[in-house]
Amino acid sequence: MTRSALESATLGGDATTADAGKPSRHKPFTVPLILTFGILVIGLAALAIGRYTIPVNEVARILIDRVIPLEQTWTEVESQVVLGVRLPRLLLGMLVGGGLALGGSALQAVFRNPLVSPQVLGVSSGASFGGVLVLMLGLGSAFLVGGAFVFGIAALVMVTAIGKTRSGSSILMIVLGGVVTSAFFSALVSLITYLADPYSTLPSIVFWLMGSLATADMGKVAIAAVPILLGSAVILGLRWRVNILSLGDDDAASLGIKPHRLRMLLLVMVAFITAGAVAVSGVVGWVGLVVPHLARLWVGPDHRISMPTTFVLGAAYLTVIDTLSRTISPGEIPLGILTAIIGAPVFVVLLRKSSRQAFINA
Numbered sequence: 001m002t003r004s005a006l007e008s009a010t011l012g013g014d015a016t017t018a019d020a021g022k023p024s025r026h027k028p029f030t031v032p033l034i035l036t037f038g039i040l041v042i043g044l045a046a047l048a049i050g051r052y053t054i055p056v057n058e059v060a061r062i063l064i065d066r067v068i069p070l071e072q073t074w075t076e077v078e079s080q081v082v083l084g085v086r087l088p089r090l091l092l093g094m095l096v097g098g099g100l101a102l103g104g105s106a107l108q109a110v111f112r113n114p115l116v117s118p119q120v121l122g123v124s125s126g127a128s129f130g131g132v133l134v135l136m137l138g139l140g141s142a143f144l145v146g147g148a149f150v151f152g153i154a155a156l157v158m159v160t161a162i163g164k165t166r167s168g169s170s171i172l173m174i175v176l177g178g179v180v181t182s183a184f185f186s187a188l189v190s191l192i193t194y195l196a197d198p199y200s201t202l203p204s205i206v207f208w209l210m211g212s213l214a215t216a217d218m219g220k221v222a223i224a225a226v227p228i229l230l231g232s233a234v235i236l237g238l239r240w241r242v243n244i245l246s247l248g249d250d251d252a253a254s255l256g257i258k259p260h261r262l263r264m265l266l267l268v269m270v271a272f273i274t275a276g277a278v279a280v281s282g283v284v285g286w287v288g289l290v291v292p293h294l295a296r297l298w299v300g301p302d303h304r305i306s307m308p309t310t311f312v313l314g315a316a317y318l319t320v321i322d323t324l325s326r327t328i329s330p331g332e333i334p335l336g337i338l339t340a341i342i343g344a345p346v347f348v349v350l351l352r353k354s355s356r357q358a359f360i361n362a
Contacts, residue, residue, distance in 0.1 A: 031299055035312045042316050043094075046323045047086045054078050089216040092224060093322045094315035096213075096281045097291075099228035099273040101314020104288025105295070105307055106235050106266050109242045111171055117289040118274040121174075121267065122181030126155025127278035129185045132192045132205045141215065145223050145279045152275025155181050156268065174267070210334030211284040213322050220280045227276030231269035232311060238262065242303045284318070284335045286343030291317055293350045 047059045058074045062082045065072070103118045111120075118124060130151030134144045162177030189209070196202040235242075241262055244252045249259040277284070294317075295310040318335070321342065325333045 092216040096277040097318025098311040098315035100287040101291035102311045103270040105292035105310045122178040123274040125182040125185035127152030148279035156271040211282040211336035224280040227272040231273040239303045286339040
């Protein structure tokens with residue numbers, strides 16, 4: 001069977017929407033055009049908005065001047081704010097948001113459950129423990145990123161070990177391994193929080209656990225880009241196989257796909273993405289749960305289209321949330337608070353809309 005035949009055979013396999021037979025509700029060029037325009041507008045707005053507001057045209061000129069020299073009409077302060085403060089934060093937010101959203105989409109496809117998110121693997125809890133341990137020991141920011149990443153990968157190893165059986169790793173055992181690993185590292189995080197100095201260390205630990213991009217710089221962007229872009233590239237490269245995986249293991253195997261190997265590869269890539277994201281931003285919830293639903297409602301269930309859409313929507317979503325976090329109050333609001341406050345009601349609306357559409361089309 002040819003690759004095109006394999007792909008066409010899978011378009012009815014995702015039960016999360018009623019019109020699974022349609023690869024997209026838009027013309028092929030419409031979605032990329034809208035996404036490109038939207039992410040550019042959101043990015044420019046994020047660079048312009050803040051305590052120190054800069055005109056959008058000046059922001060654009062500052063960015064263009066890095067490639068093509070222009071006559072300087074901006075101040076040095078404006079240049080430093082855009083390039084030194086807001087641009088690294090924008091890039092980091094897009095990486096983290098896009099990676100977490102794509103990871104959520106991949107997990108929902110692997111487990112065939114629209115309520116799954118990256119937290120299910122326990123990697124977030126492992127990375128959180130690594131981060132708070134470094135903060136308690138008073139080590140530098142480089143150790144913070146490294147500690148979070150190392151313990152995030154350690155959590156993945158634990159999940160894999162717990163889920164390993166004589167006949168291989170079943171989905172149920174992997175989920176149970178994730179629950180156990182998450183509970184274990186969450187207990188260690190609570191222990192570190194209890195032992196931390198309440199006057200010096202504890203506030204920084206609590207703020208970091210709530211998620212923030214306040215300490216973003218180009219070094220953190222480079223560190224996060226490696227695992228997030230690597231994992232995202234692999235997942236996007238396998239997205240047509242994910243369509244086949246959604247048919248079930250027996251059907252996927254009959255079409256030439258090795259479901260166990262594909263599933264484990266996807267889980268490892270999601271773990272890399274999650275560990276890299278938590279290492280530089282702390283724990284940011286709801287992105288991997290809400291954004292994939294938004295993408296499927298917009299472009300349909302075909303993972304060849306919905307997964308790239310999910311990545312860009314996740315990048316835009318977290319950029320908007322981060323811009324709100326640093327502008328709507330005198331003090332910066334942690335990302336985890338806003339993603340929960342905004343994400344929970346949006347998710348309820350999406351669930352009600354999806355169930356109503358399914359009932360109408362039944």
